[in-house]
Amino acid sequence: MRIGVLGAVELWGPDGSPMALGGSRPRALLAALALNVGRPVSVDQLVDAVYGTEPPGNAHHALQSQVSRIRPLLPEGSLARHPAGYVLSLDSDEVDAHRFERLATEGRQLLALGDHANARKALVEALELWRGPAPTVRLDDLRLSAIEDRIETDLALGQPDVAELRQLAAENPYRERLRGQLMRALAADGRQAEALASFDDARRTLADEFGADPSAELAEAHLAVLCGANPMRPVPAQLTSFVGRDKEIRQVSEALRAARLVTIIGPGGAGKTRLAIEFARRVAEVCFVELAELGDSAQVPQAVIGALGLRDGGLFGGGEAPDPVARLVAGLADRGILLVLDNCEHVIDGAARLVRRLLAACAGLRILATSREALGITGESLCPLPPLAGPDTIRLFEERAHAVRPGYRLDPETVGQVCAAVDGLPLGIELAAARLRSFELDEVQARLRKLSHGDRTAEPRHQTLRAVVAWSWDLLDDDERTMARRLSVFAGGATLSAAEEVCGRSADVLAGLVDKSLVEVNAGRYRMLETVRAFCADQLDDESDRARRQHAEHFLRLAEEAEPCLRTGEQLTWMARLTAEHANLMSALRWAVGADPEIALRLAANTTWYLYLRGLRSDGIALVTELMTLLGKEVPPGLDEEYLLCAVNVDVRVDRAAELLRRPGLQLRFPYLVMLWTMIGTAEEVTMEIFGDDLWSRAFLRTAEGLRTLYHGELAVSRSCFEQACALFRDVGDRWGIANTVDQLAGIAALEGDPAASLALIDEAIEVIGQLGDAEDAAELQCRRADNLVRLGEVAAARASYEQVAGLGLQPTTASAHRGLGEIARLAGDLATARELHERALAECQAGPIVAAEIRSRILCGLGAIAAAQGDADRAREHYERARDEALARQNLPMAAVAEQWLAGGALTWEQTLHRLRERFVSDW
Known part of the structure; x- marks a missing residue:
């Protein structure tokens, strides 16, 4: 009943x-x-x-x-x-209502315990009981809460449904938890701009309807998106069921409880990656890193940075990009995350070095690796992956067979013989089952029995699997073999159009490879399993250079088409396209450096701004340095500016680059070259005539003038320049330019004593820079926002922002946050805590680029104020003078003026302070 x-x-x-x-x-x-x-x-x-x-x-x-x-x-x-x-x-x-409540409660309890897979199972079962409208308001609220809990499990398992969340948020506009979940889902999908727009919509709705601010939970989700706290690469979605391996899942789970590094080892095709994925789906905070597409061990740290959604530098600060490993240590130091490193055997040395460093520096980190060999690190726990158990091999074969030939009657004994012939390797079983599209079961069994009688002396399972792949290869027609060979040159998969163009075969041929289980397709991208890809790459032979050239030329055309669009309103769209093809772009560059320097030079130049905007400046640096070494001072015809940009980008051959810059009639196609040049020193050879009359170049020039006048203390002139530049950048649609200029206008407003105006401008800069995924600068802007909140008396809100930013591990932003917390303690009269926090901040912020130098000066001024409050006038003066001198060394007159006013005890006006500094220190600027 x-x-x-x-x-x-x-x-x-x-x-x-x-x-x-x-x-x-x-x-x-x-x-x-x-x-x-x-x-x-x-x-x-x-x-x-x-x-x-x-x-x-x-x-x-x-x-x-x-x-x-x-x-x-x-x-x-x-x-x-x-x-x-x-x-x-x-x-x-x-009674379904009571059963629903029991299951929903069970799901919520499992969610709290971190058992996301079983929590989802209970919650889905509960929600499936609903057939129509709720009989009571209470039950309707419980249903919505259960939906939110189920969505929480989806987020944790890396499989949120953005479309569903959009609909639910529209139907329930006042449910802030749903709003926050939508933001997190969009951010996890790399759609930070949409996530921020969703928050703005929620904020307006709450203000208009209730006159209320967003809840703390929603505000934290907003800050997390702005600071890039949740853009990790999710666990890959799987298109087929997972069969067996319950024992191995438990083994991995137990091993990771006892050890922080567990490596699943086994031959190709054993199912190492799939096992790692299925385990990782049960973990709350996990990041999946694919290493098979890398060309050498040096790229491993950058691959992990990309997968984590980190950046190796902000967009405002400039200067040299930090060491990728140090960046990873900073980003992972305080996080309890599982890092899955897949296919380590391709870059075993680099993977081992990185893992050793990260485990030593990041106490909460756990790593699950897959490899054909152990990493060889102390403390590593190995999980050898045996063949599938007999009953599981039969079930896997039956499932895959019925997928290609529904209703086909299978003889269990013959199926068992087929599975034994491929040594119980899941990939071999899947390839054999796919053959039923064209063969009868006994024909498949007979063929595999012959294959299994070959030479099996060294590594039998490798021999068997290769034989099965070879049989699949032999059954392809000529067009399919050509497509398979050439498709192997893609790193990270290919879109349909790219595969057709590079491989020279139609979509129908590619579909045939999908049907034969040699290629898998997911979210519009086609890729081979690594074992199959390696076999197909071996078949390229004399065709290798031609295929790789076609691959490089295809992605060069993409980069050259995208480059000017990265300075327009289509910026985010083109960044997303390039990000999807990042592995292919780097693979093409790697081939071209050794095979065709002209293609390499053009490709490196046209991806420079993309890498800068993505915060991945370190990626490709080694390749471009190698390229410039090979080229020497010889500039390929017609590629002067490409040579110039690459030289500046890696700080080599700059003397030769300066000669090129002085050539009459040169007009920049890459106008940001001047900014990159300035980062590595001075650009005295640059004249305004080399810039074009396009809006972006005009905006850039007004920005440069704004910075020059700002650092000379001419605030009114500087404000006018930045306002003009900002208007031009808005016309162009470039978020990088808008965020930069709005940030500078906010700084001027703060210097002029208008924290409310500065706060409004910083809020806009945070929103815009967040669309570019710039965690570093978004966090620093949050600190400057908190500075204004302190001046406005909103100390609690300021403290919350400082504390959140301090937990992100971003340098020198952490120092800025600790300085802010120290300032709050100083204003509250807790001088001991204030001094401790300021000294900690100073130790965290080494002398460096302009932004770091300004933070250091602010820290030193804070230490001076603390010393003065403690009655140590000499110590206070020493700190103020040091703050002033460090600011002057960076030609930052406004910051020097702040320190000088502290020195004068507030007796001088702003103009008097500037006049004194100009007379004493900067007459030669």
Whole structure:
């Protein structure tokens, strides 16, 4: 017996068949009793439920009549009279509403324990009980909460449904948890701009409807998006079921509880990657890193940076990009995350070096690696992957066979022989099952029996799998073999159009490879399993150079088409396209450096700004340095500016680059070259004539003038320049330019003593820079935002921002956050804590680029103020003078003026301070 009230009221008999309840009144009576199963319900309550506001004259008698109608339908004795009314005595699980509540509670408890897979299972089962509208407001709220819990498990498992979240947020605009989940899902999908737009919509809705600010939970989600806290590469989605390996899953789980590094080892095709994926889907915070596409060990740290969604530098600070390993240590130091490093055998030395460094420096980090060989690190726990167990091999074969040939009758004994012939290797089983599209089962078995009788002396399972792949290869027609060979040159997969162009074969041919399980397709990208890709690459032979040239030329065309668009309103769209092809771009550059320096030079130049905007300046640096060494001072014809940009980008051959820059008539196609040049020193050879008259170049020149006048203390002139530049950047649609200029305008407003205006401008800069995924600068902007909050007296909000940013591990932003917390302590009179925080901040912020130098000067001014408050005037003066001198060394007159005003005890006006500094220190600027 089951009763359903979650939708239309229904009654099902013991055999599951529906039972006729009659009209609306007996249904209403049954619903009222079922919702209170096991508890008496008063007659008055039941009358209200059945008749509403218009009960009949003899309501109690009428109710008895309705009770008599439903009693025969229920188990004998289950509906009884009670002194208080009537009571329905059934197992609560027989009523869908109560079963729903039990499962929803179980799901929420499992979610709290971090068991996301089982939590999702319980929550999905609970929500599937719903067939229509809720019978009560309370149950409707519980349903929404269960949906939110289920979405939380989706986020944790790396499989959120953005479309569903959009619809739910639109239908429930005041549910802030849903809003936050939508933001996190969009950010995890690399759509930071949409995530920020969603927050703005929520903020406006709450303000307009209730005059309220977003909750702390929603505000934290907003800050996390701005600071890039959740853009990690998710665990790859799988298109087929996972069969067996329960024992191995438990083994990995137990090993990771005892050790921080676990390596799944086994031959190609054993299912190492799939096992790692299935385990990782059970973990809350996990990042998946694919290493098979890398060309050498030196690229491993950068691959992990990219997968984590980190950047090796911000967009505002300039200067040299930090060491990638140091950047990883900073980003992972305080995070309890599982890092999955897949296919380590391709770059075993680099992977081992990085793992050793990260585990030593990041106490909460755990690493799950897959490799054909051990990493060889102390503390490594190995999980050798055996062949699938016999029953599991048969089940896997049957599932894959019925996918390609539905209804085909399989003989279990023959299937077992097929699976044994491929040594129980999952990839071999899948390839064999795919052959049933063209062969009968006994034909497949006979062929594999012959293959398994070959030379199996060294590594038998390698021999077997290669034989199975070779058989699959032999069954391809000429076009399919050509497509398979050439497709192997792609790193990280290919779009359909790219595969057709580079491989010179149609989509139908590619579809044939998908059908034969040699190529898999997911989200519009086609890629081979690594074992298959390696085999197909071996078949290239004399065709290798031609295929790789076509691959490089294709991605060069993409880079050259994208480059000017990265300075327009289409910036985010083109960055997303290039990001999707990042591995292919780097692979093409690697080939071209050794094979065609002209292609390499053009490709390196046209990806420079993309890498800068993505915060991946370190990626490709080694290759470009190698290229410039090979070229020497010889500039390929017509590629002067490409040579110039590459020389500046890696700080080599700059003397030769300076000669090129002085050539008459040169007009820059890469106008940001000047900014990159400035980062490595001076660019005295640059004249304004080399810039074009396009809007972006004009905006860039006004920005440069704004910076020059700002650092000379001419605030009014500087503001005008930045306002003009900002207007031009808005016309162009370049978010990098908008964020830079708005940030500078915010700084000027702060210097002029208008924290409210500065705060509004910083909020805009944070939103715009967040669209580019710039965690470093978004975090630094949050610190400057908090500085203004302190000046406005909103200390609690400022402290919360400082603390959040301090936990991100970004340098020198962490120093800025600790300085801010120290300033709050100083203003509260806690001088000991203030001094400790300022000294910690100073140690964290080494002298370096302009941004770091300014932070150091602010820290030193804070230490001076603390010393003065403690009565140590000499120590205070020493700190102020040091702050002033460090600012002057960076030609930052406004920051020097701040320190000078502290020195003067506030006795000088801003103009008097600037005049004194100009007279004493900067007459030669």
